[in-house]
Amino acid sequence: MANLGTQSRPMRVAIVGSGPSGFYAAEAVANSGLDVEVNIIEKLPVPFGLVRYGVAPDHPKLKKVTMIFHQIAEKPNVNYFGNVKVGEDVSLQELESCHDAVVFCYGAETDRQLNVPGENLPGSHTATEFVAWYNGHPDYKNATFDLSCEDVVIIGQGNVAADVCRILSKSVDELSKTDIAEHAIEALSKSKVRRIHVVGRRGAAQAKFSSRELKELEALPNCLSRAYAEEIALTTADDVELADPTNYNSVACVDAFKRMSEASDSNTDKEIEFHFLLSPTAFHGNEKLEAISFARNRLAGDAFSQAAEATDSTQEIPCGLCFRSIGYRGKPIEDAPFDERRGLVPNEKGRVICDESNPNRNLYVSGWIKRGPSGIIGTNRADSIETVETLVADLERIERNSKAKADLTLGSLLQQKRVPYVDYEHWKRIDDAELSMGKTLGKSRNKFTSVTDMLIAANSGVSQVDYDYPGQSEAY
Ligand code: FAD
Numbered sequence: 146m147a148n149l150g151t152q153s154r155p156m157r158v159a160i161v162g163s164g165p166s167g168f169y170a171a172e173a174v175a176n177s178g179l180d181v182e183v184n185i186i187e188k189l190p191v192p193f194g195l196v197r198y199g200v201a202p203d204h205p206k207l208k209k210v211t212m213i214f215h216q217i218a219e220k221p222n223v224n225y226f227g228n229v230k231v232g233e234d235v236s237l238q239e240l241e242s243c244h245d246a247v248v249f250c251y252g253a254e255t256d257r258q259l260n261v262p263g264e265n266l267p268g269s270h271t272a273t274e275f276v277a278w279y280n281g282h283p284d285y286k287n288a289t290f291d292l293s294c295e296d297v298v299i300i301g302q303g304n305v306a307a308d309v310c311r312i313l314s315k316s317v318d319e320l321s322k323t324d325i326a327e328h329a330i331e332a333l334s335k336s337k338v339r340r341i342h343v344v345g346r347r348g349a350a351q352a353k354f355s356s357r358e359l360k361e362l363e364a365l366p367n368c369l370s371r372a373y374a375e376e377i378a379l380t381t382a383d384d385v386e387l388a389d390p391t392n393y394n395s396v397a398c399v400d401a402f403k404r405m406s407e408a409s410d411s412n413t414d415k416e417i418e419f420h421f422l423l424s425p426t427a428f429h430g431n432e433k434l435e436a437i438s439f440a441r442n443r444l445a446g447d448a449f450s451q452a453a454e455a456t457d458s459t460q461e462i463p464c465g466l467c468f469r470s471i472g473y474r475g476k477p478i479e480d481a482p483f484d485e486r487r488g489l490v491p492n493e494k495g496r497v498i499c500d501e502s503n504p505n506r507n508l509y510v511s512g513w514i515k516r517g518p519s520g521i522i523g524t525n526r527a528d529s530i531e532t533v534e535t536l537v538a539d540l541e542r543i544e545r546n547s548k549a550k551a552d553l554t555l556g557s558l559l560q561q562k563r564v565p566y567v568d569y570e571h572w573k574r575i576d577d578a579e580l581s582m583g584k585t586l587g588k589s590r591n592k593f594t595s596v597t598d599m600l601i602a603a604n605s606g607v608s609q610v611d612y613d614y615p616g617q618s619e620a621y
């Protein structure tokens with residue numbers, strides 16, 4: 146019978162990352178019925194991960210989930226340590242020295258590569274960069290995108306591509322009332338973009354858009370959505386896929402593409418063209434992107450596993466800007482197990498599969514870094530519940546393997562190391578300051594785009610943390 150998790154020996158759990166999976170994991174641990182103390186550790190001063198820096202500014206309702214996260218953070222046994230990067234400000238070993246278990250919830254921050262010549266020419270960017278830039282992420286505030294061209298290509302047909310497409314198509318008047326970064330509004334107000342080509346390597350029935358997102362694009366004022374009948378013709382295997390009653394989303398998408406292929410020309414300022422069965426083979430340009438070559442594909446294989454197979458036919462799309470929106474990818478934290486091929490932390494139901502050289506570690510994982518970069522905010526709740534169920538079932542093993550020192554807390558460790566962390570009260574000050582700046586500007590919120598400004602706002606009023614530490618990152 147484990148003593149861990151009782152009043153005489155509360156279990157201390159570190160959660161690395163404050164996105165949805167981090168908050169849902171914290172909630173599940175806090176509600177486990179055990180005596181626990183949960184520390185959420187976030188590399189930025191501000192919480193909420195991709196809810197703040199991914200979810201599109203013109204979809205404010207989805208951000209209301211932060212009200213739930215707020216309630217989790219206010220639980221008496223949940224603490225927030227912002228501005229602490231695990232692997233840099235504090236090592237994993239150090240975290241293990243003051244927690245019984247560590248749960249990785251640090252998301253998938255980099256991107257998949259196409260591995261096609263010219264992919265990194267100036268003018269060819271990842272959607273990740275653009276999304277983080279328009280959402281005001283401090284690491285991307287100085288990114289630049291040449292919006293002076295008329296043709297933009299987006300490669301990939303998932304919901305991130307749909308977000309990018311909307312931001313490029315919507316009027317600045319509409320966007321400027323949201324929490325979009327001011328630098329993005331300024332750049333978008335000068336945009337000359339007229340045609341957005343959204344290119345998929347497979348067919349209309351395999352596009353990964355949610356039909357709701359697609360219909361939103363179709364309904365944009367002053368923007369015509371087009372598709373071409375010959376590109377959306379269905380295969381026999383497509384028919385099988387679409388006849389599956391669980392595949393209603395694809396049926397709705399295919400219907401939308403059919404409507405687009407029948408739409409008559411109109412005098413809109415902008416056009417979105419959906420192209421199918423095209424894989425990029427080379428990015429061309431002297432000093433910057435001028436065109437992209439594609440191989441025309443056909444679909445091969447059975448229903449639900451149809452793959453794109455190149456034919457001899459090719460196509461070129463002239464463009465001055467490209468966003469590669471082919472999925473995010475996780476990266477390793479020093480000294481933690483990592484599956485390089487899949488870009489995630491290897492695990493069994495959330496229990497990290499540790500190296501044979503060091504097998505007895507109390508490491509767990511949830512969210513995008515557990516299962517890969519897919520799923521909406523809510524998906525992470527069930528995922529974190531699964532992980533915490535595994536963790537609770539492991540209680541005796543955790544007690545046996547724990548490296549936590551009874552007299553070392555995370556707060557005292559960070560103070561010893563002179564890491565200028567912020568707590569949840571500090572975040573509330575940042576939040577207040579952003580909301581009030583937003584009010585002045587007629588926006589829902591105006592985000593700070595530098596860590597220094599966040600820390601100044603956090604430190605306004607009565608402070609619990611002395612920020613005058615040496616070594617504060619100059620990068621921001
Ligand atoms: P994240 O949200 O990425 O959180 C990870 C956190 O860990 C971040 O705060 C990060 O700063 C922190 N971190 C990283 N490394 C470290 C470290 N070393 N130390 C400390 N902290 C660290 N879903 C919807 O339901 N609706 C939407 O409208 C929607 N829009 C989206 C738009 C985009 C562009 C993207 C990419 C995703 C969108 N999603 C949406 C999906 C949703 O955002 C994800 O399912 C969810 O955010 C994944 O949660 P996570 O906690 O695993 O990762």
Ligand code: NAP
Nearest residue numbers: 301302303304305306346347353470471472473518519520
């Ligand atoms: P995604 O849904 O997986 O879409 C990725 C797209 O890239 C697919 O069309 C995929 O095609 C294509 N692709 C992958 N590798 C490619 C390659 N080598 N060459 C050409 N194309 C390639 O990923 P995402 O758009 O990044 O979204 C991530 C998750 O966040 C999803 O679960 C999404 O639903 C969620 N999200 C939700 C919202 C929302 O709810 N509003 C908004 C944004 C994101 P194949 O199908 O052929 O692989």
